Amino acid sequence: MLNARLLLGRARPLATRQSCVFGRATMTTSDAPIRFGPFEVTEQVFLTTPHSFALVNLKPLIPGHVLVCPRAAHERLLDLSPDETADLLATVQLTQRLLARTYFGTGNGGAATSRDTASPSPSSGARGAGSFTVAVQDGPEAGQTVPHVHVHVIPRTRGDMGEGRPSDDVYVRLAAEAGNVGGALWDRQRRPAPGGDMPRVEDDDRAVRTAAQMSEEAGRYRMTLRDMGVEQ
Numbered sequence: 431m432l433n434a435r436l437l438l439g440r441a442r443p444l445a446t447r448q449s450c451v452f453g454r455a456t457m458t459t460s461d462a463p464i465r466f467g468p469f470e471v472t473e474q475v476f477l478t479t480p481h482s483f484a485l486v487n488l489k490p491l492i493p494g495h496v497l498v499c500p501r502a503a504h505e506r507l508l509d510l511s512p513d514e515t516a517d518l519l520a521t522v523q524l525t526q527r528l529l530a531r532t533y534f535g536t537g538n539g540g541a542a543t544s545r546d547t548a549s550p551s552p553s554s555g556a557r558g559a560g561s562f563t564v565a566v567q568d569g570p571e572a573g574q575t576v577p578h579v580h581v582h583v584i585p586r587t588r589g590d591m592g593e594g595r596p597s598d599d600v601y602v603r604l605a606a607e608a609g610n611v612g613g614a615l616w617d618r619q620r621r622p623a624p625g626g627d628m629p630r631v632e633d634d635d636r637a638v639r640t641a642a643q644m645s646e647e648a649g650r651y652r653m654t655l656r657d658m659g660v661e662q
Contacts, residue, residue, distance in 0.1 A: 466499055467578035474644045476651040477525065478662060481517035484525050484583075486647045489638050491604065494533050494585040496651075498522050505577045507568045518581065525583050526562055528654055533585045534560040561586040565604060573604060 464472045464483055476496075477484040484498045498521050500514050510518065563584040567573040574580075582604065655662070 464501075465503065466497070466580070467503060467576040469576070473641060474648055476648040477521065477528075477655065479517055479521050481514045482521040484521060486644045486651070488644065492584055492586070492590050494529050496525060496529070496583050498525055498581040498583055500579055503578045505569075505579065507566060507579055510579065518579075522564060522581050522583055524660070526564075528651055528658065529562070529583065529585045530560065531658065532651070532654055533587075567604065 463470045464475050464478070464485075466485065471485050474485040474488075475483050476486065478501075481501055482498060483501060484496055487495050487497055490496075498518065500510055500518055502510075502514065504510055504514075507515075563582065563586055565582045565584075566579070567575075567582075568579070
């Protein structure tokens with residue numbers, strides 16, 4: 431079984447309310463919450479590394495749309511150190527392999543190997559039946575709504591934007607209310623149920639998910655990482 435530190439160093443325990451055994455590694459209870467900008471997202475996180483974490487999205491554009499962030503709440507990509515930058519990209523790649531296995535039925539078709547994860551080649555890992563949109567909105571003028579660097583990792587298949595719509599329509603949605611990660615989090619935390627005082631952003635395509643739905647998705651991804659042989 432591959433130890434994740436071959437790729438990412440020794441991963442820190444994920445903050446959860448219960449211990450989870452993943453292969454030989456144990457993810458133990460931690461009191462330290464994980465924050466995405468001003469928002470606590472501990473229950474949405476499915477992968478942690480020394481410098482990064484990956485979490486499911488409150489309002490995904492497409493099934494499997496997740497975010498990868500540095501642990502430190504850097505506002506801009508240029509604020510990351512070289513070690514943080516390398517770890518962030520490695521975490522993005524591992525997340526792509528996870529999503530490829532989940533949504534494309536690829537990802538080497540079995541347990542990851544040190545060659546596949548530590549030194550990926552163009553023909554290995556996430557390459558297969560689908561593609562990925564990997565995007566960073568680096569600053570408010572680029573559409574960033576949470577002042578914390580985050581990489582959108584979105585699994586793509588033909589026709590996923592809807593019949594007759596171009597595949598690059600995803601960038602329009604990222605820039606619009608549909609991709610407003612900060613707005614969705616803000617709305618959910620300050621007005622968790624109908625009848626609250628805070629005005630809700632109207633959006634016909636809005637699909638804000640419940641905490642239980644996001645926790646279930648994060649749990650499925652953690653199980654897939656275990657099946658891939660990735661220890662945290």
